[in-house]
Amino acid sequence: MTRMxxxxxxxxxxxxxxxxxxxxxxxxxxxxxxxxFLVLTASAVFVFVNKKLYAHRYIxxxxxxxxxxxxxxxxxxxxxxxxxxxxxxxxxxERVQENLLDRTYQSDSVRYNYELYDTDAGxxxxxxxxxxxxxxxxxxLDGSDSSAPVLPASGKPAGEPLAIRDIIxxxxxxxxxxxxxxxxxxxxxxxxxxFAAINDQFTLHDNGSITxxxxxxxxxxxxxxxxxxxxxxxxxxxxxxxxxxxDNYLKVVSDPSIRGPFFEIFVxxxxxxxxxxxxxLALGLLLANLLQWDQIRGKGFYRxxxxxxxxxxxxISILVFKGLFNQNFGEINLVLEGLFGIRPDxxxxxxxxxxxxxxxxxxLGYPYMMLLTMGLLQxxxxxxxxxxxxxxxxxxxxxxxxxxxxxxxxxMPLLIASFAFxxxxxxxxxxxxxxxxxxxxxxxxxxxxxxxxxxxxxxxFQDSGQNFGLAAAIxxxxxxxxxxxxxxxxxxxKVKV
Amino acid sequence: MAMVEPRSTKYRVLASHLGxxxxxVIILFPLLMVISISFRSGNFASGSLLPENxxxxxxxxAFGIPYTGEDGTVTxxxxxxxxxxxNSIKIAVVSAVLILALSTTSAYAFARMRFAGKxxxxxxxxxxxxxxxVLSLVALxxxxxxxxxxxxxxxxNTHGAVIVASLGGMALHIWTIKGYFDSIDRSLEEAxxxxxxTTWQAFRYILLPLSVPILVVVFILAFIMTIMEYPMASxxxxxxxKLTLAVGAQQYLYEQNYLWGDFxxxxxxxxxxxTLIFLYCxxxxxxxxxxxxxxx
Numbered sequence: 001m002t003r004m005x006x007x008x009x010x011x012x013x014x015x016x017x018x019x020x021x022x023x024x025x026x027x028x029x030x031x032x033x034x035x036x037f038l039v040l041t042a043s044a045v046f047v048f049v050n051k052k053l054y055a056h057r058y059i060x061x062x063x064x065x066x067x068x069x070x071x072x073x074x075x076x077x078x079x080x081x082x083x084x085x086x087x088x089x090x091x092x093x094e095r096v097q098e099n100l101l102d103r104t105y106q107s108d109s110v111r112y113n114y115e116l117y118d119t120d121a122g123x124x125x126x127x128x129x130x131x132x133x134x135x136x137x138x139x140x141l142d143g144s145d146s147s148a149p150v151l152p153a154s155g156k157p158a159g160e161p162l163a164i165r166d167i168i169x170x171x172x173x174x175x176x177x178x179x180x181x182x183x184x185x186x187x188x189x190x191x192x193x194x195f196a197a198i199n200d201q202f203t204l205h206d207n208g209s210i211t212x213x214x215x216x217x218x219x220x221x222x223x224x225x226x227x228x229x230x231x232x233x234x235x236x237x238x239x240x241x242x243x244x245x246x247d248n249y250l251k252v253v254s255d256p257s258i259r260g261p262f263f264e265i266f267v268x269x270x271x272x273x274x275x276x277x278x279x280x281l282a283l284g285l286l287l288a289n290l291l292q293w294d295q296i297r298g299k300g301f302y303r304x305x306x307x308x309x310x311x312x313x314x315x316i317s318i319l320v321f322k323g324l325f326n327q328n329f330g331e332i333n334l335v336l337e338g339l340f341g342i343r344p345d346x347x348x349x350x351x352x353x354x355x356x357x358x359x360x361x362x363x364l365g366y367p368y369m370m371l372l373t374m375g376l377l378q379x380x381x382x383x384x385x386x387x388x389x390x391x392x393x394x395x396x397x398x399x400x401x402x403x404x405x406x407x408x409x410x411x412m413p414l415l416i417a418s419f420a421f422x423x424x425x426x427x428x429x430x431x432x433x434x435x436x437x438x439x440x441x442x443x444x445x446x447x448x449x450x451x452x453x454x455x456x457x458x459x460x461f462q463d464s465g466q467n468f469g470l471a472a473a474i475x476x477x478x479x480x481x482x483x484x485x486x487x488x489x490x491x492x493x494k495v496k497v
Numbered sequence: 498m499a500m501v502e503p504r505s506t507k508y509r510v511l512a513s514h515l516g517x518x519x520x521x522v523i524i525l526f527p528l529l530m531v532i533s534i535s536f537r538s539g540n541f542a543s544g545s546l547l548p549e550n551x552x553x554x555x556x557x558x559a560f561g562i563p564y565t566g567e568d569g570t571v572t573x574x575x576x577x578x579x580x581x582x583x584n585s586i587k588i589a590v591v592s593a594v595l596i597l598a599l600s601t602t603s604a605y606a607f608a609r610m611r612f613a614g615k616x617x618x619x620x621x622x623x624x625x626x627x628x629x630x631v632l633s634l635v636a637l638x639x640x641x642x643x644x645x646x647x648x649x650x651x652x653x654n655t656h657g658a659v660i661v662a663s664l665g666g667m668a669l670h671i672w673t674i675k676g677y678f679d680s681i682d683r684s685l686e687e688a689x690x691x692x693x694x695t696t697w698q699a700f701r702y703i704l705l706p707l708s709v710p711i712l713v714v715v716f717i718l719a720f721i722m723t724i725m726e727y728p729m730a731s732x733x734x735x736x737x738x739k740l741t742l743a744v745g746a747q748q749y750l751y752e753q754n755y756l757w758g759d760f761x762x763x764x765x766x767x768x769x770x771x772t773l774i775f776l777y778c779x780x781x782x783x784x785x786x787x788x789x790x791x792x793x
Contacts, residue, residue: 024647033643054696058606061599062667063618069665070625073633073640080635290517295510304776305521311775312528313725315743316768320531322750323757331530363524371783417627424629427727431747453631460635461732468635475632486627490620 011048015041029092032079036072040064074479080472081248087466089226089239096240097210100228103201105214106190110197115161116170123170124157125150125179127187127195136179141170147178150187167192248473261439261446262455262474269451272357273422277415279362284369289399291370292377310367318431321360348437350448357449361428365418372414376407413493420485424478429454444470452478535559535761555762575756578763580738581745585724585767588656588741592663593719597712600670605700607671608678609686619675622668630665631728637662638732654735662733663723670715677711678704714781721771742767 018041025034044064047056083089091099112127112134122138127150135153139145167174171192179187179195190196202210210228211218219228219236226242227235252262287306291299309317324332325346333343346356384402393401429435435447435454444467445458452474460471538552557564558574565571606612607619630637638653641662645652651661685707686699694702705712727743734740746767749760775782 021644021647025643028643028646030643033640053612055606055610055612058610059603059618062603062622062671065599065664065667066622066625068640069637069662070628070630070633073630073636074625074628076636076639077633287517287520290513293510293513295506296513302517302521304779306517306524307776307779308528308772309524311772311779313721313743313768313771315725315727315746316764317527319746319750319760320527320764323534323755323760324527324530326755326757329757331534363527375783420627424631426629426631427725430727430731453629457631457634457728472635475635478632479628482627482629483624486624489627490624 011045015045018044029094032076036068040068077472078476078479080468081476082243082245082473083241083469084226084239084244084247085241085468085472086470087464088237089241091238091240093221093223093240093242096228096238097204099238100202100210100236101200101204104198105201106188106196107199108196110185110187111190112187112195113193114195115156116167116174117157117159117161118166119157119159125195126153126156126161127179134179134181139177141173141177143173143176146176147180147186150179150181152182164192244469248470249477251470252473252477255443257441257443258470261442261444264439264448265446265450265452265455268354268448269423272354272361272425272451273419275358276361276365276422276425277419279358280365280369280418281373281415283362283366284371285373285403287366287370288373288377289403291374306370307367309363310371314364314427315431317364318360318428321356321363322432325356347433350437353433353437353449357428357432360432361422361425364428365422368418372411373407376410377403380406413489416485416489416492420482420489423451423485424453424482425451426453426457430457531761532765534758535765537758539758555758556766558759559762559766575759576745576748576763577738578742578745578766581740581742582767584656584740585742588659588663588730589720589723592660592723593716595660595664596667596670596719597716599664600667600715601674601705601708601712603667604671604674604678605704608675609683609700609704619672623672626666626668630662634728634732637729641733653733654739655733656739658733659726659730659741662729663726666722670719673715673718674708674711677708681707710781714778717774717778717782721775724771 018037022034022037022041025037044060047053047060112129114128115126117124117126119138123141124138125136125148127134133153134150135157136148136150139148162170171189175189177189178198181187186198187195188198199213201214202212204210205218209218209220217230217234219230219234222229222235223242224244225235225239226244227237227239229235252258290296291302291306296302324330327333327343327345327347330346333346337343344352346352380403385398388398388402429449429451433447433449435445435450435458437448439446439448444455445463446455447458450458456471456474456478459467459474535555536551536553538550538554554564554566554572558572559578561574561577561579563571563573607615641651641653641658645655645658649655650657652658681704686703689699689703690696724741725743726741730741731744734744737745746760746763749756749763
């Protein structure tokens with residue numbers, strides 16, 4: 001009985017928390033996120049209440065986790081690809097409108113010169129206007145009072161006004177002060193010598209347009225571009241997020257300053273992934289063959305030593321190489337200079353930077369291939385080799401006519417997975433070169449060593465424009481490539497469930 | 498090849514030994530270099546593999562102790578390495594425990610129970626696992642930003658967010674554990690159930706004790722993967738004292754502020770434990786990896 005109460009109590013508490021989150025998100029007009037949590041909560045309750053779905057209770061947390069952190073972000077990203085979401089179009093339309101209507105300016109027409117008097121009761125501000133002089137009650141000016149009424153003055157307060165250098169010392173307190181006149185105006189400090197009236201910058205009209213009170217220009221909301229726009233084409237910042245259809249995709253295809261770099265990066269990404277798989281496989285297979293050989297003693301020692309690059313955390317080895325390859329005081333250039341008298345410029349020459357990346361990634365990746373092929377080589381019957389040696393075949397013949405044909409089939413899915421991994425090898429690029437050297441003439445932050453993923457990351461998070469929409473469009477394109485790869489992989493590996 | 502031994506075999510064996518030893522020297526060069534650099538004085542000095550003026554300067558700083566040089570100048574530690582290491586370990590341990598608990602129970606259902614949509618869910622998990630999380634970072638960032646407004650420990654710049662986000666990579670581990678469960682004869686549990694045990698008891702008292710080896714492997718794999726995770730942590734964490742080691746270590750090597758020596762000591766200090774764990778468990782880890790994922 002207590003178990004039942006505990007169980008239902010826990011479920012009720014969880015549902016209560018979830019409902020609070022959903023309502024809060026809904027109240028903030030975050031419909032997509034409110035919907036997401038509503039679906040999650042509903043399916044959780046459904047699975048845990050329904051006796052027939054007993055088995056699903058076990059898998060629910062994992063499936064929900066995948067949905068929340070893999071599938072939802074994926075779909076959300078695809079959605080962002082169709083919007084102009086970026087640093088300049090970050091907010092919703094309502095928030096942009098609020099933001100603009102909150103803006104104020106100081107009018108020059110209502111302007112008072114002032115004098116500050118230090119009286120026994122406190123500071124008194126005396127405003128001299130064109131038609132009327134105003135005076136405030138004594139103020140403490142220690143930051144405690146933020147607004148104070150001013151009344152028509154009959155004459156100047158007694159004593160001498162403060163000198164300008166004393167006013168400068170009180171400047172920050174004065175600038176926080178708002179003076180309220182009897183007819184409802186707000187005055188604030190406009191300069192060291194003057195107070196001026198604060199006016200709302202924009203007036204909202206019924207048709208949604210807004211007028212700038214200072215310049216009398218009217219701006220209309222343009223829901224195609226996500227900006228307020230005037231008749232002569234001027235726009236106001238910030239803009240809001242709108243759906244722009246295929247524009248981001250078209251930009252990648254048509255804008256030469258994006259298309260050129262994108263294409264170059266795409267080709268480099270492909271060649272990088274292929275080259276990495278080929279190099280690591282070649283090196284790994286060679287070493288696995290040697291370790292497989294009966295005549296070699298001390299296999300345990302060799303194996304442990306050869307596996308080392310795999311055992312060291314990648315973020316450390318990549319940074320180590322970043323230092324070792326440094327142009328001026330990296331140890332690799334010191335050795336090269338000592339031996340051959342050259343100092344290659346690893347980070348600013350595109351070809352050298354790419355070479356360096358391939359060297360480092362081969363160093364990082366060959367142990368994995370070695371371990372894989374070692375396992376597969378075990379399965380090849382020894383007598384095949386003995387027979388071929390009898391017939392006069394050498395090791396090279398054996399490799400290409402026996403070993404490779406026999407291991408390529410089970411190896412294929414793993415090679416595709418490795419290709420997909422390196423196609424998206426963000427950490428290597430981010431930590432080693434950061435994409436440098438840059439591609440000249442690109443309008444997005446694009447580097448010659450950038451892979452598509454790091455390129456996308458830089459457009460989204462490092463460029464000052466933070467163009468999330470464009471980044472998401474490119475991400476969607478990569479999703480398609482990776483999705484196709486993983487489908488092929490699934491077919492090839494004939495996964496049994 | 499024991500039967501057929503041409504006369505040249507002796508030379509080939511010798512050549513293989515020499516070749517592999519030479520290769521190992523190349524492999525070890527970067528690692529030995531870092532150890533050597535960590536004992537050199539100064540951040541820009543170059544020198545031979547054996548430091549000419551060995552100094553513990555960088556090691557003091559790596560442990561967070563201000564170092565007083567011979568000329569009396571005091572150097573403050575540039576970054577809180579131990580704090581970063583602690584952050585990394587904390588995040589990795591909590592994630593690994595959660596991942597292990599959740600993926601074991603799901604793997605049990607996938608291996609032993611029959612239910613609608615099993616094959617479909619398993620296959621789609623495998624496919625979605627291939628998509629790089631880097632690309633959904635904008636969405637994940639927005640997700641944690643929105644949740645964080647209402648649940649403070651899950652917002653941006655919290656370790657909770659990084660831990661929860663790491664749960665997304667669970668499919669791999671589910672597949673690994675499921676594969677192991679499949680290899681255990683199910684008649685043991687069936688006998689227990691016939692004797693009156695519930696499904697949960699059969700799982701808890703019979704299957705789990707038999708699966709300890711794979712559970713250890715998955716725990717270590719999940720631990721290492723979370724410690725090495727870079728992109729997610731680099732976007733979600735902001736404050737210096739919140740960073741993980743993978744994100745923080747990078748800050749040593751900015752072009753304008755190249756703390757090569759300090760980095761080396763910090764790298765050895767933090768990388769050595771992971772390396773040793775990996776080498777110690779290599780046999781099992783390799784088995785687990787080939788069953789599931791890829792690295793490099």
